[in-house]
Amino acid sequence: MTILLDVITTAAILFVVAAGLLAIFGVLKIINFAHGAWLTVGGYCAVATTGMGLNPWLALPVAFAVGSALGGITEVLVVRPLYRRPLDAILATWGLGIVVGQLITLWFGRDVQFTPNLLSGTINVFGLDYSFYRLFMVLAALVVGLGFAVLLEGTRLGLSARAVIMNETLARALGIDTAKVRLTTFMIGTGLTALAGVLLTPLTSVDPDMGLAWLIGAFMLVMVAGSSFGALAVACLVFGGAQTLVSTFVSPVLGGITVAVLCALVLRISPKGFARA
Amino acid sequence: MDRTTRKLLFAMAGGLLATAAWAEDPIKIGIPVGLSGANSVVAPSVVQSAELAVEEINAAGGVLGRKLQLEIADDASGAAGAQKAFDSLVFQKEVNAIITMETSAARNAGLPIVAKGEVPFIYTSFYEGRSCSPNLFVNGWVPEQQVPPIVDYFVKKEGAKKFFLVGSDYAFGRGMLEFARTYLEKAGAQVVGEEYLPIEGTDWTAIISKLKSSGADALITSTAGGAPNVTLTKQLRGAGIKLPYGNLAVDEGTAKSMGPDAAGIYIAASYVTSIDSPANKKFLEAMQKKFSGELRTPNDLSVPQYEGIYLYKAAVEKAGSTDASAVLSALGEVSVAGPRGTVSMNKQHHAPLTMYLGQVQENGSVKVVETFPDVDPGTQCPNL
Amino acid sequence: MPESRLPNIRVWLLGALVVASLLMIAFGPVFLDRFALNVLSRSMIYAMLAVTVDLLWGYAGVLTFGQAAFFGIGAYATAMVLTHLGSSPELLLLAFVLAILVPLVLGVVVGWLSFGYGTTPLYATVISLVLPIVVTQVAFSGGQWTGSSSGLVGYATLPLSLAGYFRLTGICLLAVAAAAWIFVRSDAGKVLVAIRDNEARCAYLGLNASRIKIALTAVLAGVTGLAGFLFANASGVVAPENTGFVFGTELVIWTALGGRGTILGPVLGTIGIDYLSASLSGQLPFLWKLVVGALFVAMIILLPNGLAGLVGKILPRSKGSRGEGGPLRQAQVMQVPQDVVDKPPLLTIHDLGKSYGSLNVLQGINLTVQPGELVSLVGPNGAGKTTLMRCLSDGTESISGSVSVRGANIAGLAPDAIVALGVGRKFQVASVFDSLTVAECLRMARAARYRPSLVHSSQELDLPSAAVEILKLTALDGMLDRPVSALSHGLKQSLELTMVVALEPQLILLDEPTAGLTKTERMTIGTILKKLTGELGLAAILVEHDLDFVREISSRIVVLHQGQLVLDGTVQDVVNSELVKAIYSGGAHD
Structure with missing residues (x-):
């Protein structure tokens, strides 16, 4: 029973962390290696918000706003010239991540920062005391996932985005302002990532490198998921589950590299990952 | 630029200007330290206490009539950075001694360089033990000194019988817990679980679930300092773990800022700010006066750094020169009375230390629960 | 090898650099x-x-x-x-x-x-x-x-x-x-x-x-x-x-800053940055990383080839340092190997079908091609012509039925293995190498046959006579030194065709080779194709929309419609067929 909860909550956390990366990769076909830096930015938004004595929950909208604003600047200055050079885009965003990390360090210092917990304590589920916050993350993942489903299926932007995913040239020919779709998608992606950064603060320490630890896992999951949020959810459940099981029954050390190694193997066998499923 | 770095630069510039007033060349002390990377949280406090020591010694006339001068270099908390830092200090700045706390990887990376350059190296960090070199002296604690206070206390006072051990998968984490396991088994307690997470790991879920189902009645952790320690503690508290919890890697400053999550944690250290001795009071006052608003909480790494410089001073004075071999043979014989009490690195290049068992209070302060005088470092380097 | 070329500034610089490096290695320890x-x-x-x-x-x-x-x-x-x-x-x-x-x-x-x-x-x-x-x-x-x-x-x-x-x-x-x-x-x-x-x-x-x-x-x-x-x-x-992974990224950063795609750039970049960081970063650890990171981002965006790339643009380009054409040699005169003539047919397609999910793109295709035939594949858009070409040249496509080249079933064979069986394919959009010169492209077509040297840069170009002939007809023989990126669309098409012919294939697959070409260029290609099939005994399958062109050069025409082969006959048969007229006027739906 604990295992089941562990698997579901681990998958939920992975989903929340990877969603922003997927939004960008799905539409723009660009891998945003500054993803870790945006998570960190989110974490520090929580530090700044609570530092000003505001309600910690307020950090969520603040982080989304800050993340998307910075994302907008990034898209225009860094990513836009590189759409035709996707490998270079990986490098440029990685470099950007270094810059953001150092700026945070110069501003806030290198220290580990602390934020009040959003929700603390445990809750009784089926006779088990389980971390309340981890269960809350499942809700957060559902909100993010459903939010995207609504955004993609129910709005004009979503329609345009889907058109760009399927056939960008055609989309442009149909009069869709693809540049705007890209900018908006990128901003939503980075905003969401910063938001995920806030959601991580009760689980991890906040320091200038906090995002880096999540980058590779999120990257691998997105590679497997392609451009579909459904596939990402499946990937998070499968690989997050594998990570939990390996950690529990074999060794947490192996568990730490489970996601990366399994994703790499899956991609070798089926280069499109779960995208077709 | 952050304040510490700026201050550092000023300090270095100031040091250069002041040189002219002294007759002979200054004695240079190299401090390769993790200004960036994992150790950068604690490094500023280490630099501060070194600055105080040098200021005090110079104000009292220096060493053999020569002024002390600090040379600080960033080792990026790792091997590659340490090579650069040691190269620069040993070969470019030509320091007379290296006195510093570093990660084990950085220390190891520096050892071949101090050997090539024939420079004494006083290592001021606690570590997993058994690093032996003719050039190396250590005044921080090793597992043999730190683990017994916590284990003894848990067994005797808390009545704990089943221990669960959790660590980061690296030399310190494994070294500490391996010793803890042996010691526990000798003490008649049972180890019901021993789990490690990769050093950069962030998800302790599976380990915490195992801990919960193990029936343990005490928990001992030895993670990497800083982020992993905080992450684990947060997740433990999130999962509602309320066992007696001994943390082998948390420092006072971190515990203080961790807030309510840290309350109740037991730590064992050779230094806590609440040591009630005149030497410690004088030290704390001097630190407060020198750094006031910029002061970093003195801790179990920065105080040995402070004492390390005094130990070096004593050795040079005993040897009558800064000649490396003379200083190295003196280093094992001299002793210094500092904030931690009287310290001498006379046990196979390691130091017997008074250890304090403390518990973090609700307000973040550390209350000393028990004192263990002169704990021996055990067999560290039998060949030296 | 001609020795008349004067060593230019690049070669001098390079020589000087090697000497300087040797001196540095020998005497560096004296003064460093x-x-x-x-x-x-x-x-x-x-x-x-x-x-x-x-x-x-x-x-x-x-x-x-x-x-x-x-x-x-x-x-x-x-x-x-x-x-x-x-x-x-x-x-x-x-x-x-x-x-x-x-x-x-x-x-x-x-x-x-x-x-x-x-x-x-x-x-x-x-x-x-x-x-x-x-x-x-x-x-x-x-x-x-x-x-x-x-x-x-x-x-x-x-x-x-x-x-x-x-x-x-x-x-x-x-x-x-x-x-x-x-x-x-x-x-x-x-x-x-x-x-x-x-x-x-x-x-x-x-x-x-x-x-x-x-x-x-x-x-x-x-x-x-x-x-x-x-x-x-x-x-x-x-x-x-x-x-670790971080060190891996640092290596990439050094390479990028020095200049990827050059050898000197990464060497100097790495030594320079590592030395500087040893000297400087001790004092300003975070600022140093910030500066290097920002420089790296700027470099990737603005100067993807790094500093060395910039220097390379300024220095005059050496003629010797990039493979120029060199004398053109007709090393071999192409002829049809005996075994092919012995064992016709060249290509056998048996009951070929291809579907994507429930969509059948090809169905029940049967076709045999003999040496010397020039078969044109016609049909409206979406009839499955390009898919058919792909199924013939890539055995890893999942199909039903079978395709055999010279008696060998190609199922499971990757394109390069099928090329080895004697099949050359020309793509619809000219597929050449934009960073190479014309001569280098042609050499690439010979690389599978003659293992290229790891050390030497060839000055000669050995091509079968048919390929040489195409070069002459299209005037490409005078442009061997020219970078491919500077060629016109038509010349790129011709170059690709020459490359395919240089493979000495026995069956050539051509996907709309005349699309976008001028009338003269089209005539030239037609002449070449007729010569290859008629005189040299190759077989060719040609996808083409221009029915006049098809009528002029084909020996046989195959009509594909909605994934099925609806007609297979001589030019006369097909041109006069009511069915074809109906298909092309858009009326036929079986």
């Missing part, structure tokens, strides 16, 4: 202090790594973070032998061999994982990320064997002084850089660029790009392991971060 010697020894080892990163990324187009892992394995192998076994000369030799061999073998495995047929270029990058993570974890978990986080230290190393290590690493770096310099200018080196430019075209020229990249990965892993051996000796310590 111990600090500089020690730092430079390490920087030069890192520079070797940057060269390997550059060969993979700058030349072959494979972005890799994994060189750090091979380096770490080489260093760990050395340190582990010296720590756990001892340090006799024999054991040092063992360490040396293992430091190269272990990465080499692992390189083969990693290469096989990364470059399987059909994997994306991104996948190699993915693997290169996972590899250092796994290796680092192994180093952490290795306990006493690897020293965990503390690494290994205190083992006996090669008995060399600081100056000795400086000279040793200097010579190794010079050797590696010189070898790389010669290699990238050789014919084989051009193959890497061709693969980076257009991997599909390489496959359809009979080159097994996967195998070439696997070999490259493995060899460079070995070189990297050698650097690891040097590092373990020179530094006397090996730690997990030497093998």
